[in-house]
Amino acid sequence: MEITANNPQRKSWLHVEQGCDFPIQNIPFGVFITKDDIITIGTRIGEYAIDLGAFHQLGYFNGIPLTDDIFMQDSLNDFIADGRKTWRLVRNRIADVFDIENKTLQNNTKHKEVIIFDVNEVEMLLPIQVGDFTDFFSSKEHATNVAKIFKLQEEPLNNNWSHMPLGFHSRASSVVVSGTPIRRPLGQTQQLGQDKPVFGPAKCIDMELETAFVTTDVNQFGKPIHINEAKENIFGMVLLNDWSARDIQKQESKPLGPFLSKSFATTISAWIVTMDALEPFKCEGPEQENVVKYLKHKKNKNSYDIKLKTFVETPNGDINALSESNFKNLYWTMTQQLTHHTINGCNVRAGDLIGSGTISGSTKNSYGSMLELTWNEEEPITLKDGSTRTYFKNGDHVIIRGYCENSQGRIGFGKCTGKILPAVKYNLPE
């Protein structure tokens, strides 16, 4: 089935500013709550949030096999479980109805009133109920930087890194939607010259610039998905900030890996941009060598050209650019990550979230974490207001942006943001 929604010539009767992340060619999916306290699944064009629950109820999806309440839900999980054919039909239909040539909804003021909202007047919610959240570690530059900084071994990369996409299970409950404030976590850290660990607020709050993909029901328990079939199971992508407390991480990670240093919060952007919308921005990823056979895919534009930028907004309102990276820097592809994830029979379900790992590039201004940007606090960053940062301070508003752009247009993710709040007060037991 053709992805007619992607037609670059198409214009919408809804106004879209030049350079907006959400032209009619995007049609992402999210969940929001209206001023009237109605929770619905929706999409976005320009600065308009579109209530797909109402849109469906009023018959605009007629002819597409959908259950009546598929969009009147607080998560996209069931819609995602419907599979690629349905996603494509739905996206094509939305594009058609909002096409400037189509007068049906355009001329129906009553319908428009219950379907279309100012995006600033709705509150975005977490778009999926995250079943499991896995985070990979697939940027060679990031893995190399981390190994160098912590002098983890003689060789810059562990022997295993080049043979498989390394990953770990992370915490699903604390995945939050963009805009949710982030409490500085309490925890145990080691202080210089102290024998015993110290308990208190973490000092080294870092971001991790990532993307993530969301899957449909991929495979049954015990049955791996084949690399030739994995890609079809990916619904879409979001931006992801895998907040990390580096001082807690250092203390707790041996031998089981990061735990509380990551699980205090993970932020994702509110709109899931479909793989269909990203199709025009496919590109080759880095050259891969000696790939173990089950992870070999045809050389067929397995990566995506997605520009990624990080900023910190200080309490005075200054926005300071921190770094610029690109998804195409990632060594292991999403298809390989998903294939590897199921190769042992582990079942991946609709609504699962799979992170890329920090996406760093090869130049210093392309690093995706403060750990790398300040080289473990050795080179603090000076901000516009004259203050310096090694890690983030309370009140810092950390912003990730991501978008694809070519001569025919732009498809973006909007923002993935979180402001750091002071640690809670904790009364120690007597």
Next chain:
Amino acid sequence: MEITANNPQRKSWLHVEQGCDFPIQNIPFGVFITKDDIITIGTRIGEYAIDLGAFHQLGYFNGIPLTDDIFMQDSLNDFIADGRKTWRLVRNRIADVFDIENKTLQNNTKHKEVIIFDVNEVEMLLPIQVGDFTDFFSSKEHATNVAKIFKLQEEPLNNNWSHMPLGFHSRASSVVVSGTPIRRPLGQTQQLGQDKPVFGPAKCIDMELETAFVTTDVNQFGKPIHINEAKENIFGMVLLNDWSARDIQKQESKPLGPFLSKSFATTISAWIVTMDALEPFKCEGPEQENVVKYLKHKKNKNSYDIKLKTFVETPNGDINALSESNFKNLYWTMTQQLTHHTINGCNVRAGDLIGSGTISGSTKNSYGSMLELTWNEEEPITLKDGSTRTYFKNGDHVIIRGYCENSQGRIGFGKCTGKILPAVKYNLPE
């Protein structure tokens, strides 16, 4: 409120064999499907499965504030979210109705027909929809053995182990109910004398003898639970086998910890035994030294005397005892694990599963994994049929049993079992 359900003098009008894990004092909770394809929440007395959906519909919970469909569900999550007071009211009422002195249901043949089933005629399902599955590493003996076997460091334990309950996020999707067959996973392993990893079925399939606890909604995102309040949030316990592929684990674990070596399957026992039922078996755990203050609880029988046994049944039907351990060997308590888990603000929800880690004792026959029992294949175990095991073979049926026993009776968990099936055939891409 008194836990009248625990009255050791009470007898049921349902027959219970001497030594059965499920006397009327137990009243665990599970989910099953009847011969007529009805899924319901239930409890068990002796060899009888009791349909609590029907029990509630017929008015036997009258006077207890419960929603109509609370037991007509395919998971216990909503009931668990109702909290401790409700759990206790429900358990007390069940004990009362099945008390030999109570004739109401006992004399109502019609009601008995729709409420009471032979436990062998129902199929047990996973009792909870696992939100997140965390696995701790809280047995000092196990951690010490692992460190010795792999010569991980000079000291037998990492410096961090004694200061906090180390744990890691594990996979929720592949938690299965006792009896589910377990496929030998495919994966990458390192073979002696080979430069590159080899792909194929894992060779070193191990068990991990664990228990786990299930929580209610513990805390909000960003707000730690206090150690004095943590315990009230634990609903009950199950047996858990954290299946592990040691050869995959060795290859993938640096630096992020175990991933696919664990996520192919985790088995839990079908009946959740409530903390209320375990109350008579509270005991002191190991002496703790230098506990960081937020993890300090009053010395007040913070552990439980739960006998744990492992067996392997070979295809010829022989049952071979492998080891005997006890929950009370565990160094860190469940209250400490839960407090530590939330100290960073990570939210723990109703239906979350939190594993103990392998529970080994100090003597060789008390080790909870084949890794330890055979000291990393150095000392194979000879079975009744004359065959030997280092790790498990296809066709092996691994069984964990657990129960508490004192002069007044026995409260048990039943079995946690899984039979190992050969790896799937996987067609490598061209």
